[in-house]
Amino acid sequence: MDARERALRQAYDHAVSWLAGLADRPVPARASVDEIVRALGPALPDGPSRPADVVDLLATACEPGLTAFPGGRFYGFVVGGGEPAALAADWLVSAWDQNCVMRAVTPAYAAAEEIAGAWLLDLLQLPGGSSVGFTTGATMANFTCLAAGRDELLRRVGRDVDREGLVGGPGVRVVAGRDRHMAIDLALRYLGLGRPELVEADDQGRIRPEALRRTLAAGPRRPTLVILQAGDIHSGAFDPFPEAIHAAREADAWVHVDGAFGLWAAASPRYAGLTAGCENADSWATDAHKTLNVPYDCGLAIVRDPTALRAAMGLHGAYLIHDALGDPIDKVPELSRRGRAFPVWAALRSFGRSGVADLVERLCRHASAFATGIAEIDGATVLNDVVFTQVCADFGGDARTDRVLARLLADGTTWISGSTWHGRRVMRISVSNWSTTDDDVTRALDAIHRACAA
Missing domain, CATH: 3.40.640.10 (Type I PLP-dependent aspartate aminotransferase-like (Major domain))
Structure with a gap:
């Protein structure tokens, strides 16, 4: 039981540290697959290791290769984050x-x-x-x-x-x-x-x-x-x-x-x-x-x-x-x-009926804010009727849209990826995370402006 408890406490400490850092860390992963393989150690050990040490190695080696999916600035796919009670x-x-x-x-x-x-x-x-x-x-x-x-x-x-x-x-x-x-x-x-x-x-x-x-x-x-x-x-x-x-x-x-x-x-x-x-x-x-x-x-x-x-x-x-x-x-x-x-x-118990409704409406409000902010950029066009949580935009042709997307990911403030819709390259924004704030949306829009200006 002592070994199990130490391993769990180690996992808890790393988990809390990871979640606490989401607000400030770059959203894309900072390390490659090969780098993580080297950090984890590709060779199977000959003997056993202490569980707490294994957990510590896993968390420390993998942290640079994690994408901040659970944070409020990830909009690349329709994925949420772990609501506290559910997590x-x-x-x-x-x-x-x-x-x-x-x-x-x-x-x-x-x-x-x-x-x-x-x-x-x-x-x-x-x-x-x-x-x-x-x-x-x-x-x-x-x-x-x-x-x-x-x-x-x-x-x-x-x-x-x-x-x-x-x-x-x-x-x-x-x-x-x-x-x-x-x-x-x-x-x-x-x-x-x-x-x-x-x-x-x-x-x-x-x-x-x-x-x-x-x-x-x-x-x-x-x-x-x-x-x-x-x-x-x-x-x-x-x-x-x-x-x-x-x-x-x-x-x-x-x-x-x-x-x-x-x-x-x-x-x-x-x-x-x-x-x-x-x-x-x-x-x-x-x-x-x-x-x-x-x-x-x-x-x-x-x-x-x-x-x-x-x-x-x-x-x-x-x-x-x-x-x-x-x-x-x-x-x-x-x-x-x-x-x-x-x-x-x-x-469901944590949100309650009104909380689920508020969550849905907040996600939709953030999507509308993205559409409004992008429409103010010279050369940008919002292509869809923003009726729910999705936004698709063009930035003046396929080549320029892809350049904006590449610069946006290199910036690291947010993760917004591209797609092809009706035969044209688009920036596709999916607002899905319970923790996304107005400030998160503002920071992402500022990053989009920087990417366009570049």
Whole structure:
């Protein structure tokens, strides 16, 4: 116990030091992979080392190679930081070391998952009684939901995927907007469904309902998955859910919504209109480690019909202790998994209903401030309608935009990276961190001004 306690105290000291330094340190990592390898020592030692010394070496060697993701000045990807209660709960998850798959074995976890799941349905304005599974992230949340949809659609036409598999069975048609996230294609590939048929989208990435209706009417009549999105990765735009879902229902399709970061708009009275009608879908995927700011890894797979999810994900084994009410093992792919619901419960309990709404609105306010500040720069153009937490800007052509991005990263004050949107290079800003302040946004805008002036 003494060795364990010393190691934990060493980890605590390094963690507190790291978090305390986020406000002032450069955001990009300062060391290369090769430098970190040399610092860690590539050769496996012949004998044991004291745990506290191992922790000290790991923290000291790796610190220069860390990017300040948890700080308030990282806007390169849609990633949050660890909200304090959620971060502390995640430490407990590792210390408790529970394999959270069965109610009878881990009742504490089952209780936390049950409560957190109900709170999530309430906050996101999704149908009560839906099943909520806790996955590694949005990719596996999409995978889980689409697996439930695939199997249910095939079951309706007499195909038992569990017994017969997919080979030789009726095909499943998949239709999605042209601007869907790449994680959708990855999940479909895992599921053996191939790339989706693409539907025309508007200049903000929103699927066109009439185009969706024409696509569904023109194709073969067979089991169909329709995939919509809440929050385009570039513009932040939301599909027009009432019209799109109505078109999908005319084709008897299963409707899935990829809401990795945007689904959280429903928690804010000011932004809930963006998700209006979304509750009429069949499944939804989102990330708790994006807008909600719990530590990695924590995706959420939500399925209206618990029976469909259990049929796709459920597992039976003679040595397992099954509960008649169902188990966490019935909702997501992994057999062994950490207690992801504990940090989610902690974050929701810490924020409360009003705190989640305030968080969403604060992130959106920061995004609007970025758009306003960039629009004041000569030669800069904000390209998207800033409706949520995403901002895309051009600085006078692809070459100049890339030069501005390179200078910005070299400056180190912030991390804002580039992308290609509608065939042009853009600066893409994603505001996702609970700790971002007005001062953080001002410092980042000043850095953008310096990069442009250079």
